[in-house]
Amino acid sequence: MRWEKCVIFDLDGTLTQSEEGIWNCVRYTAEKMGYPVPDAATLRKFIGPPLTYSFREFMGMEGEEVDRAVRTYRERYQVTGLFENRVFPGIRRLLRMLKRQGCWIGIATGKPQEPSERIVEYFGLKKYIDAVAGPLGFHSEEKEDLIRRALPEEYGEAWMVGDRKFDIEGGRKVGISTLGVGFGYGSEEELRQAGCTAYAATVQDAIDILCPGQENPQGAFLSIEGLDGSGKSTQIRLITDAMERYGFEVVHSREPGGCKVSEKIREVLLDKDNVGMTDITEALLYAAARAQHVREVIRPAVNAGKVLLCDRFVDSSVAYQGGGRQLGVERVLAINAPAVDGTLPMATIYLDIDHETSLKRRSAASELDRMEMEADSFHARTEAAYRELIARDPQRFIVVDATRTPEEIGKAVAEQVLARLMEAEE
Ligand code: TMP
Numbered sequence: 001m002r003w004e005k006c007v008i009f010d011l012d013g014t015l016t017q018s019e020e021g022i023w024n025c026v027r028y029t030a031e032k033m034g035y036p037v038p039d040a041a042t043l044r045k046f047i048g049p050p051l052t053y054s055f056r057e058f059m060g061m062e063g064e065e066v067d068r069a070v071r072t073y074r075e076r077y078q079v080t081g082l083f084e085n086r087v088f089p090g091i092r093r094l095l096r097m098l099k100r101q102g103c104w105i106g107i108a109t110g111k112p113q114e115p116s117e118r119i120v121e122y123f124g125l126k127k128y129i130d131a132v133a134g135p136l137g138f139h140s141e142e143k144e145d146l147i148r149r150a151l152p153e154e155y156g157e158a159w160m161v162g163d164r165k166f167d168i169e170g171g172r173k174v175g176i177s178t179l180g181v182g183f184g185y186g187s188e189e190e191l192r193q194a195g196c197t198a199y200a201a202t203v204q205d206a207i208d209i210l211c212p213g214q215e216n217p218q219g220a221f222l223s224i225e226g227l228d229g230s231g232k233s234t235q236i237r238l239i240t241d242a243m244e245r246y247g248f249e250v251v252h253s254r255e256p257g258g259c260k261v262s263e264k265i266r267e268v269l270l271d272k273d274n275v276g277m278t279d280i281t282e283a284l285l286y287a288a289a290r291a292q293h294v295r296e297v298i299r300p301a302v303n304a305g306k307v308l309l310c311d312r313f314v315d316s317s318v319a320y321q322g323g324g325r326q327l328g329v330e331r332v333l334a335i336n337a338p339a340v341d342g343t344l345p346m347a348t349i350y351l352d353i354d355h356e357t358s359l360k361r362r363s364a365a366s367e368l369d370r371m372e373m374e375a376d377s378f379h380a381r382t383e384a385a386y387r388e389l390i391a392r393d394p395q396r397f398i399v400v401d402a403t404r405t406p407e408e409i410g411k412a413v414a415e416q417v418l419a420r421l422m423e424a425e426e
Helices: 019-033 040-045 051-059 063-077 091-100 113-122 143-150 165-174 188-193 203-210 232-245 260-270 279-303 314-324 329-340 355-363 376-392 406-424
Strands: 002-009 104-108 131-133 154-162 177-181 198-200 220-226 250-254 307-311 347-352 397-401
Touching: 019 040, 019 063, 040 051, 051 063, 091 104, 091 203, 104 143, 113 131, 131 143, 143 165, 154 165, 154 203, 165 177, 165 188, 177 188, 177 203, 188 198, 198 203, 220 232, 220 279, 220 314, 220 406, 232 250, 232 307, 232 347, 232 406, 250 279, 260 279, 279 307, 279 314, 279 329, 314 329, 314 376, 329 376, 347 406, 355 376, 376 397, 397 406
Parallel strands: 002 104, 002 154, 104 131, 154 177, 177 198, 220 307, 220 347, 250 307, 347 397
Antiparallel strands: none
């Protein structure tokens, strides 16, 4: 079969940012073999070239010692170093867009084949990759041979994408177009001198060059909910880090707020002086802030292929105004229908604490807003309404026990969120 378009990627510094694992393994090797630990500038040079070359050139090793160093490095790398790694934000979007074009996607890397395949699998990228070519034996292989192995037998337009001169030189020897990328470990000067066909400073530039005129795939909308004091801010940080490590582009927002008009409404809603606000006014103001936010922030981010993580959404209105203020679930949903207009989160993380724990945590806070000052009975009704919502829509909610340590909660949430995001990429 002939493939009309093929894109072959280098791995380290092009698809993934792997310095953490590589540097830790070089340090480990130096310490074990009694060499001085290389400084930061020297460590940087280890990313890209074959290990044998690096140990010889940058640490002055010779003969037998080079082989011992490679063995020592791999001892740690295969267990731990491999996963001390991140996919560059936006790479998933690029791979999705290429696959949608019916493109053949290969990887040609100086990293041995087996760990390269494990990295691709670990980050859920296997569904995009048609071939992985890395050195098979103990010794390194020429980049041009790796690129040939990563290509199908017959092809039309073909690109080699990489961050170092080795990638560009290899691609040129094979006779295909080359794209140098500036977000990895090489400089623009290095890539241009090597003769790259085109240069992309950012992942977005690479998308513009490799997928011209193509629309972005849909991103995802996630929300996070819980009673006041459930630890949303900490969890937002931890989940964001996990999503970004997998190459998702995360945008944060919050309700009420998230854009200029809605932040102004937030001030009115949370102002302690507004004691006379009626329950229905409050519900309408939350809905009004939401109407603006959905159109100005949420939809554009999702349409641009981003993952929008929103601190509270319509569930908060149903719980606080519907339950807490006793306006009723159906009434609050009806008020919000034109605001939301069909835009609902793909998944909602619910940080589960009961209203007594919420009260204890709120009592420890220095200053409370108008909602947080409400009596415990208000928060008990809010909790009950949340439970009703979860029972109504169990598929959407990711419910986690939020009385555990932040790290334990973060791990549990990240696993489930990542699984859902990757499922939705199909
Ligand atoms: P925050 O403290 O999590 O930023 O939320 C502000 C307060 O507003 C919080 O007490 C929950 C409340 N709230 C509602 O009552 N209804 C809503 O629709 C939203 C979004 C928040």
